[in-house]
Amino acid sequence: MTLTLFADLGLLIILLGLAIITAFARPAFVAVAAYMAYGLVMALAWVRLAAVDVALTEAAIGSGLTGMLLLGAVAWNQRQTEAHPRRRQIRLQVPATHPLLIIVVAAVCAGVSAVLAWVVVTLPEPPTLQVEQVRLALPATGLGNPVTGVLLAFRAIDTLLESVVLVFALVGVWSLADDAAWGGRPRSLRLVQHSHALTLLGQLLPPFGVLMGLYLFWAGADAPGGAFQGGTLLAAMWVLALSAGLAKVPAVSNRQLRLLISIGSLLFLAIGLAGWAGGVGFLGYPAGWSKALILIIEATLTLSIAVTLGMLVAGRPHRALPR
Amino acid sequence: MVASTWFGLGAALIIGLSLFQVIINPEPLRKVLAFNLLGSAVFVLFGVLARRGGGRIDGVAFADPVPQALIITGLVVAFAATVLAVALVLRLLQAECATQDHDTECRIDD
Structure with missing residues (x-):
């Protein structure tokens, strides 16, 4: 018990250190790198908090994809600043940066921290009723993983809306394109022209990564894992192949691409509506069918999530289609 | 104190310092980064509640699955919000670049 507490405190100190570097390091590049490390250590902390499903999602999305996205943006900004050193930077700031104002803000933030810390220390003894309810209701769904049960049966509406949010985010990103690039290809993700190491990694890793992604989706019914974790891993493998120059980013007007992006949410919605028409309620599953329906929904969701996340990382269209 | 309480205290600290950065740091990309840090710490606070409300399923410690699903x-x-924010920031930087230099060098090169 004391040994695990020791390990937990070590984990916490690393987390705090990385969070401070992320927040206060001067070079933006260092801050983003620290954030990626923070995400990975945070995944370990989630395991310690007995939430392995969250740990997988945090490592894949919170650290990996977010880190990659921010690294790309920071690198672009840096190149621009180096190319045009005298250009003034965009600063989003309250007009008066008076020292007094900074002190007031610091005091308010410290106050927020103090109140939250006080709440954490004085939390009442919690009821464990919810865990019992999920445990008792789970056999009806045919699933073994309570988190998947909540995501796809008990609170399926959240998951449906979440998958729609991803599609909407992509629509938002695409709509930022220049008029000339409308419907075209996003910028190439290829990092270097002739990198033997990256090309090799791009060829070697995806078969294992794809297998692991499919496993996470399949195992998600009974063990930690699921559509989002598996889909993110598949997306990461696609992005790796794209950055190694082994594949090309498709044009956003591609109909098959658009179908792949929307089919997960559409099928989920269709099955939900079929439940409503069939008398078991919106997003309800008829008895005995739930496991099969959930697997079908999860399989298409995994595919859609993988493609959507990959296209989100690729960004808005930059090159017009050849006429 | 149990371990989850320590994680809760750490999360409270990270919320404070990232909130400070969100307000004070003038660089748009750093604001987005600090906002992500803030969000992550809020999730941990929620996770601490899930751990405390958790129990054992088949003999294994298991945090309350309902907050877990919400955190995922x-x-x-x-x-999704970060992607949209970064895309907006890059568009803003590019537009600003074009108005200041009156050229098209600001395009993200392929």
Whole structure:
């Protein structure tokens, strides 16, 4: 018990250190790198908090994809600043940066921290009723993983809306394109022209990564894992192949691409509506069918999530289609 | 104190310092980064509640699955929001670049 507490405190100190570097390091590049490390250590902390499903999602999305996205943006900004050193930077700031104002803000933030810390220390003894309810209701769904049960049966509406949010985010990103690039290809993700190491990694890793992604989706019914974790891993493998120059980013007007992006949410919605028409309620599953329906929904969701996340990382269209 | 309480205290600290950065740091990309840090610490605070409300399923410690599912949803939605924010910032930087230099060098090169 004391040994695990020791390990937990070590984990916490690393987390705090990385969070401070992320927040206060001067070079933006260092801050983003620290954030990626923070995400990975945070995944370990989630395991310690007995939430392995969250740990997988945090490592894949919170650290990996977010880190990659921010690294790309920071690198672009840096190149621009180096190319045009005298250009003034965009600063989003309250007009008066008076020292007094900074002190007031610091005091308010410290106050927020103090109140939250006080709440954490004085939390009442919690009821464990919810865990019992999920445990008792789970056999009806045919699933073994309570988190998947909540995501796809008990609170399926959240998951449906979440998958729609991803599609909407992509629509938002695409709509930022220049008029000339409308419907075209996003910028190439290829990092270097002739990198033997990256090309090799791009060829070697995806078969294992794809297998692991499919496993996470399949195992998600009974063990930690699921559509989002598996889909993110598949997306990461696609992005790796794209950055190694082994594949090309498709044009956003591609109909098959658009179908792949929307089919997960559409099928989920269709099955939900079929439940409503069939008398078991919106997003309800008829008895005995739930496991099969959930697997079908999860399989298409995994595919859609993988493609959507990959296209989100690729960004808005930059090159017009050849006429 | 149990371990989850320590994680809760750490999360409270990270919320404070990232909130400070969100307000004070003038660089748009750093604001987005600090906002992600803030979100992550809020999720941990929620996770601490899930751990405390958790129990054992088949003899294994298991945090309350309902908050767990909400946190997973939250992580994905936070990523979607971050992508949109970064895309807006890059568009803003590019537009600003074009108005200041009156040229087209600001395009992200292929």
